[in-house]
Amino acid sequence: MLSRALKHLPEDLLPAYLGPAISVCFWQGEGWQVSANPAPGHYALPEDPAWLRIPAPATQVADTRKTNAHRYLLDQHLQAYLALAEQQDPEAWLDEQLALAEAWGWAAPTQLAFLFSQRLTVPGCIPAERWQPNPDEIPAAHFERVQQEAKFWQGDGPP
Template sequence: MTLVAAQQWMAEQRHLGCSVCLILDSLDELTARNGLLNNRAPELYCSIYRETPAADMADKGPFLFLIDNPEDEHLSELLKAPERNWGWLASVAPEAGLQALVKHWRDRMIFGVRPHRGIYRFHDNRVLARALQHLTTVTVAGYLGPAISVCYWQGEHWETLGNPAPGNHPVPESPIWNDFPMEADQRASTREANAHRYLLARHLEAYARMAEQQDPELWLSTLLAQANTWGWQAAEQLEFLLVQRLKATTDPLAQRWQARPGESPDAHFQRVFQEMQFWQGDGLL
């Protein structure tokens, strides 16, 4: 890897005849996203989640932009603040265009099987950096796909990496990048970000009402800490806890929610789930 300023990398890629793409995590960068969308032709951008199983989060998920103006003020503002972890940059062959990169990541964004499916946060520069740190020269091509080169902030400085074999690659049956270890703080940050996106996409009104009564970040981190204490890590367990607490944001957890001595996390969850169904008139004890 080489260390180079993002602006210099873009200039080098354009000099080589490559097109430059911005992979943007738009949820926390709505101003930049909307600015980049303004008067931009439809073929120059795409919402990754649209036309996928995560389509209900399309407006708040990652966007890919083909950068036709490297001096764009909104892009410049992003490059001045890489510590916001807004995403990363990639270059592609002009004939491949934006859609080749879109298809590549759509094919790789969903991992796991029901009911434990998840979304791979490829658009997070920290996720990209961690993957590139662990991948070998042989496997990096299948990860980057049509990207000829990538430029990303790795926490302290910009880094770039060239793809040894850019092009279309089949998705491995068990992609190794889904299993790379994360530091505890990275796992917590990723889980909180995913929970935040889920609530915005599926329970926006209730989430907004809760935010009027208390600090949403504290509320969310407290619940996720509770889930961690109970060993509730599966997606349906977290969703159940979050949705139920949205229904009673000001009430303390009832005693029946607490784990019993010797009760496994799965048994604990099933008991509370069935009890809540009963009390809400949706099931039998």
């Protein structure tokens, strides 16, 4: 986090971030890095510190999403997930589902939970031609349409 913050913060925000430290030394990859504080001192904590808005690396975001999805499946769909694991590699299956969700722009927890539950409880339930986004259909509208269709075919929705 330190190296990411130092890389993304403008120099005028470094003093508030580093505080009284004259410089910091940290391991980065394969060697030591040193960053000097242009104005060491004690600073009041800003109301909205810029260092809390530093973007996480894409790989970290993807790893966190996958870990959370795996935990969700173990917690909410254990038996179905175990049955799936008897048939195929659950990690490859999960990667496939997350890639589909990303392609469709589905990132909200409810969208992912719906996709996972549909794919686990009704194998092969996603008809490729009907569940694909329509041209110019935003992800939220696409999700709503697909969710309503799934409810209808499962006997839970209006005709």
